[in-house]
Amino acid sequence: MKSKALIWKELLDLSRDKRTLAVMIIIPFIGLPAMALVTTGLSSTQTTTVYIEVLDNKSLYIAKFISSQVMELSRQYGLRVNVTISNGPPKSVYNILLVIPKGFYKNITYINGIGTLYLKSLVGSVQSSEVKSIIENVIGEVKESVVVNRVKILANKSGINATPYNVLNPISISSGYYLPSGSPAPVSQVKLSYTARLLEFSLFFVANPAIILMGDSVLGEKERKTIETLLATPASKTSIIIGKLSASVAIGLVTAIADSAGVILYLSMISPGSLKLTPGLIGVNLAVSALLVIMSAAIITPAILRSSSIRSAQSVSYLLMMVALGIYFSALFIDFQRLPYYVQGILMVIPFTQAALALQNFVLGQYVLMATNLVIMVGFILLGIFVSIKSFNTERLILSK
Amino acid sequence: MKTKVEVPMDNNTDGNKYVIDAQNIYKKIGKKDVLKGINLLVNYGEIHVLAGHNGAGKTTFFRILIGLLRYDSGTLRVLGLDPYKSRQEVSKRLGYVPEDSSPYERLTGYENLKVYALIYSEGNEEVAERYVERGIEISGLKDKDLSRKAGEYSNGMKKRLLIARALMHSPKLVLLDEPTNGLDVFSAYNIRKLIKSMASSGTTFLISTHNMSEAEMLASKVSFIAHGLIIYTGSVKSAIEEFASVNLEEAFIKAVGERE
Numbered sequence: 001m002k003s004k005a006l007i008w009k010e011l012l013d014l015s016r017d018k019r020t021l022a023v024m025i026i027i028p029f030i031g032l033p034a035m036a037l038v039t040t041g042l043s044s045t046q047t048t049t050v051y052i053e054v055l056d057n058k059s060l061y062i063a064k065f066i067s068s069q070v071m072e073l074s075r076q077y078g079l080r081v082n083v084t085i086s087n088g089p090p091k092s093v094y095n096i097l098l099v100i101p102k103g104f105y106k107n108i109t110y111i112n113g114i115g116t117l118y119l120k121s122l123v124g125s126v127q128s129s130e131v132k133s134i135i136e137n138v139i140g141e142v143k144e145s146v147v148v149n150r151v152k153i154l155a156n157k158s159g160i161n162a163t164p165y166n167v168l169n170p171i172s173i174s175s176g177y178y179l180p181s182g183s184p185a186p187v188s189q190v191k192l193s194y195t196a197r198l199l200e201f202s203l204f205f206v207a208n209p210a211i212i213l214m215g216d217s218v219l220g221e222k223e224r225k226t227i228e229t230l231l232a233t234p235a236s237k238t239s240i241i242i243g244k245l246s247a248s249v250a251i252g253l254v255t256a257i258a259d260s261a262g263v264i265l266y267l268s269m270i271s272p273g274s275l276k277l278t279p280g281l282i283g284v285n286l287a288v289s290a291l292l293v294i295m296s297a298a299i300i301t302p303a304i305l306r307s308s309s310i311r312s313a314q315s316v317s318y319l320l321m322m323v324a325l326g327i328y329f330s331a332l333f334i335d336f337q338r339l340p341y342y343v344q345g346i347l348m349v350i351p352f353t354q355a356a357l358a359l360q361n362f363v364l365g366q367y368v369l370m371a372t373n374l375v376i377m378v379g380f381i382l383l384g385i386f387v388s389i390k391s392f393n394t395e396r397l398i399l400s401k
Numbered sequence: 402m403k404t405k406v407e408v409p410m411d412n413n414t415d416g417n418k419y420v421i422d423a424q425n426i427y428k429k430i431g432k433k434d435v436l437k438g439i440n441l442l443v444n445y446g447e448i449h450v451l452a453g454h455n456g457a458g459k460t461t462f463f464r465i466l467i468g469l470l471r472y473d474s475g476t477l478r479v480l481g482l483d484p485y486k487s488r489q490e491v492s493k494r495l496g497y498v499p500e501d502s503s504p505y506e507r508l509t510g511y512e513n514l515k516v517y518a519l520i521y522s523e524g525n526e527e528v529a530e531r532y533v534e535r536g537i538e539i540s541g542l543k544d545k546d547l548s549r550k551a552g553e554y555s556n557g558m559k560k561r562l563l564i565a566r567a568l569m570h571s572p573k574l575v576l577l578d579e580p581t582n583g584l585d586v587f588s589a590y591n592i593r594k595l596i597k598s599m600a601s602s603g604t605t606f607l608i609s610t611h612n613m614s615e616a617e618m619l620a621s622k623v624s625f626i627a628h629g630l631i632i633y634t635g636s637v638k639s640a641i642e643e644f645a646s647v648n649l650e651e652a653f654i655k656a657v658g659e660r661e
Contacts, residue, residue, distance in 0.1 A: 005519030009505065009512075016507035016550075225503040229563070232467045232497040233520045234489045394469045394488075399430065 006235060006243025010217060014251050020216065024209045024255040028262035036269035047080040048131045051094040054087050058105035062142060066098070069138040074131060081131055095128040096121045098135065108146050111153060144168070179365050189363070191276035196363040198267050198275065199285050200331035200356040205259035206289045207324045207352065210252035210296040215317045217244040218304045227397060237392040241385065245297050252293040260289060284362045284370070291377045292355045296324070298384030299351055302391040309401045327352040336360065351380040417481040420445050420574050420605045421466060425475035428461055428629075435461045437629040438475070443607055443622075445573075448600045450616040451609040452653055453626035459609035460500060462626070463578050466607070467497050480573060493521070496567030500578040500609075504562050506552030510542050513551055514566055521570040536569030539595065557588025564592065568599060575599070577608045581615060593619055613650035623649065627657045 015021070050070065054063045067083040074081040084090075090097065099118035107113035117139060121128045151164040177185040221227040230240065268275050300320055307313035327350060336347060336357055347353045358373035421443035428436040436458050443449045453459050464470040466479050468488035477483060484491045504513045511533070518532035537547065540561045546554070551562060560580065567575060580596070581589035596619060600606055610616050616623055617637050625633040625640075633640060633656050637649055644652040 004524055005516055008519070009508070009516040012512060013505055013507050224506060225499075225501055226505055228464075228469065228499045229497065229502050229566070231469055232492055232495070232499075233517065234493045234523075235520050236489060395471060398464060398469050 003239040003242045003246070006239055007246045010243050010247030011250060013220075014213060014217065014247055017216075020212075021251070021255065024212065025258045028205055028259040029265075030262070032262040032266035033269060036266045040269060043127070044078055044080065046127060047082050048074075048096065048125070048127045049094040050081060050083045050096045050098065050131065050135070051090045052083065052085045053089060053097065053099045054085060055102045056100050056104045057087075059100045060085075062105070063098075063100055065142070066135065066138050069141070070131070070134055073134045073138070077130070077134070079127060079130060079134075093122065095125050096132055096135065109149075111150055181365055183365075188276055191274065192278065192281065193363045195275045195277060196281065196359045197332055198264070199260070199281070200359050201328050202260040202263035203289070203292055203331075203352070203355050203359075204325050204328040205263055206256040206292050207296040207328075207355075208321055209255035209259065210248055210293045211300045211317050211321055211324075213248040213252050213255075214244065214297040214300050215304055215313060217248050218301070219310050219313055222310060222397065222400070231394050231397065238389055241301065241388050241392065245294075245301065245385070245388075248297045249294050252297060253290060256289055256293050257286075260285075281359075281363065284359065287374070288355050288358050288377075291374060291381070292352075295351055295355075295377050295381050295384065296320075298381045298388070301384060301388040305388060305391045305393070305397070307400065308396070323350060324352045327356060331356040331360075351377065354380070417478065419443055419478070420480060421607065422478040423462075423466075423475065424477070426462070426465060426472045426477055427474045428458075428465060428470065428472050430461065435629055436465070436472070439626075439629070439631055441624060441631055441634070443574075443605065445605055446600070446603055447621045448596065448606045448608065448619050450620035450623045451607060451626055452611070452613060452616040452620075452623055452649070453609070454611055454657070457626045458629040459626055460578055463497070463499070463576050463607075463609060466576060467492065467495065493570075494573045496570070496572040496575040498560075498563045498567050498575075498577050498580060500582060502563060504551040504554075504559055504566070507550060509549060510540070510547040510551055510554070510558075510562055511537075513562055514540075514547075514569065517566045518569060532569040535571070536565040539568050539599075540565035541591070541595075555588075557584050557591070560584060560588065560592060561595070564595065568604070572604065574605045574607065577606065579610055580608060581610075581612070589615070613648070613653055617649040625653055625656050632656055 050067075052063045052067060054060050063085050067085055070083060071081060084094070097118075097120045099120075101116065101118065104115040104117070108115035119132065119135065119139075121132045147168060148164040151162065151167050155162040155164070155167075177187065177189060179185045179189070221230065235243075264275070264277075300317055303316040303320070304313045307316060327347070336344065336353065337360070339347070354373045354376045358370045358377075361367070361370035361373060419442045421441060423439055423441040426436050426439040427434070439458070439462055441451075441462075451459055451462070461470065465472045465477065466484055468479075468484035468486075468491055471485045477485075479491050480494050482491050504510075505516070508516070514533045514536040515529065518529035518536065519526075522528035522532060542558065542562065542565075546558065551559060554562065564577070564580065567577075577596070581592050584592065593615065596606055596608070600621075606619075608616075608619060620637050622634065623637050623640055624631050633643070635643070640649060640652045640656075641647070644655040646652040646655060
């Protein structure tokens with residue numbers, strides 16, 4: 001019953017710290033999507049300039065083809081491109097410069113000739129590299145049509161009945177996906193897996209508020225000079241820890257949901273159409289997030305209680321957040337299950353790994369492994385609470401600077 | 402006009418002769434011997450003032466009496482129990498206001514009282530409500546102040562709230578560490594008035610102070626503490642007489658001077 005009073009007190013105290021809550025909720029939830037809007041907005045307003053210098057009159061139609069194709073494809077990718085065709089050198093700086101030299105047409109129409117194009121792009125421009133890649137693709141189309149013509153000529157000369165496309169593509173690949181169980185996976189599964197990776201990364205934003213709130217709940221009492229009177233009441237160590245943990249978790253959950261929603265919004269805005277969220281994935285993500293919030297608060301508590309000073313407690317909290325960042329950032333690029341066993345062993349004892357693995361195992365249909373990850377998280381929670389109660393030393397709390 | 406709330410006071414002594422019985426209490430913090438063999442007996446119903454200079458060991462001794470710090474050697478009984486081993490039991494019958502403490506500043510005055518009332522009543526809402534009413538009466542805070550956040554209070558109001566919070570469950574023993582330190586004349590006067598009024602209804606007070614005028618105004622018994630030792634215990638009058646002084650301040654200076 002004392003825990004109930006303490007939970008009530010902690011909830012009131014934490015929820016009235018409007019500035020901290022605003023920083024924890026508003027920045028990721030509103031700030032990240034706003035950042036995505038600004039980024040995509042600015043990106044769509046910048047124009048990449050392309051200059052095609054045609055020194056070979058017969059190649060003018062090739063230059064016009066490249067220009068129209070580049071404009072069309074760029075529009076499809078949401079890029080603004082301005083192409084200028086001229087027979088003289090550029091008079092100002094362009095992002096991309098394509099030179100069609102004299103004799104180019106003659107070289108590509110000769111059966112054994114090589115026509116050289118000069119493609120240069122301005123250093124340090126992100127959008128230039130995207131447009132350059134589009135130009136290279138269009139040149140690839142031109143190249144293919146030249147080869148097709150050459151194959152036709154050779155086939156005619158040799159009297160062989162050959163289809164140019166087949167000559168050029170003697171091997172076809174039929175690709176697909178499958179799950180660890182061996183059953184085939186639809187293409188949508190790839191999107192789901194990609195989404196799960198992004199959700200794993202967003203777990204960093206889920207773990208963070210609980211660590212900060214728990215730290216504030218214990219260290220804040222000391223800084224605000226309220227801890228001594230609280231410790232002088234009949235409230236037990238357990239009820240004090242449960243009170244602080246429960247309130248940090250409750251508010252941590254709200255901020256975690258807002259934060260991870262902000263991250264998902266941000267990612268879906270900067271790469272639209274690349275995410276796939278199913279009710280199952282959302283449900284598992286919520287369960288994993290809830291356990292992660294409780295686990296983060298539970299494992300930081302003994303570290304805070306055992307710290308000899310407020311500064312060292314803050315350092316430990318910061319270190320724990322860095323560990324979480326390391327795990328969840330690597331989840332974007334690393335398959336934990338494919339790592340050498342000794343590396344896996346090390347990662348498994350880091351509590352944060354279990355949350356990432358639970359999501360990975362869910363999208364791969366490995367439900368038993370996912371359940372194991374969740375049970376291990378519960379184990380870390382219980383261990384954290386047990387060690388917190390054992391570490392609770394009033395003398396250390398009172399005398400730490 | 403507020404109705405006076407009667408919370409039954411248990412005046413029995415549970416068979417203990419003294420509220421506080423400290424014998425030879427030693428405490429080392431880091432490399433420093435903070436307490437070097439404290440001996441102190443506090444009787445039921447008295448206002449016992451522990452007077453000493455800064456760094457004499459008053460706060461450390463208080464923290465030991467509450468069970469927040471463990472003493473290294475000696476024997477100690479507070480309300481008949483060892484406070485370190487029975488912290489929860491002792492704290493149920495004890496009220497404490499540390500020198501450097503504050504109410505929960507984001508909570509209103511009422512909420513501050515309510516939280517502690519719920520802790521002391523072990524979640525019993527009815528009893529908690531009675532404690533809160535008593536706390537409001539002790540604090541003397543008006544309704545509009547009680548609904549304001551404690552962070553907006555003056556130092557005097559904060560101290561009154563803290564004392565009310567420590568007294569509302571009718572503890573047998575109240576420990577106040579420098580209760581009027583940093584307060585203006587009016588606030589300090591009101592706090593002293595409150596202590597005297599509570600003591601008249603049977604509450605035992607142990608008050609630490611370095612303000613000798615305050616000790617003289619409050620104490621039914623005074624102990625001088627210097628360098629981790631109690632160097633004198635007696636009434637204010639006998640202290641003045643023993644050290645052939647005009648007031649307690651002079652008596653204290655002479656007492657400490659004799660030791661140095």
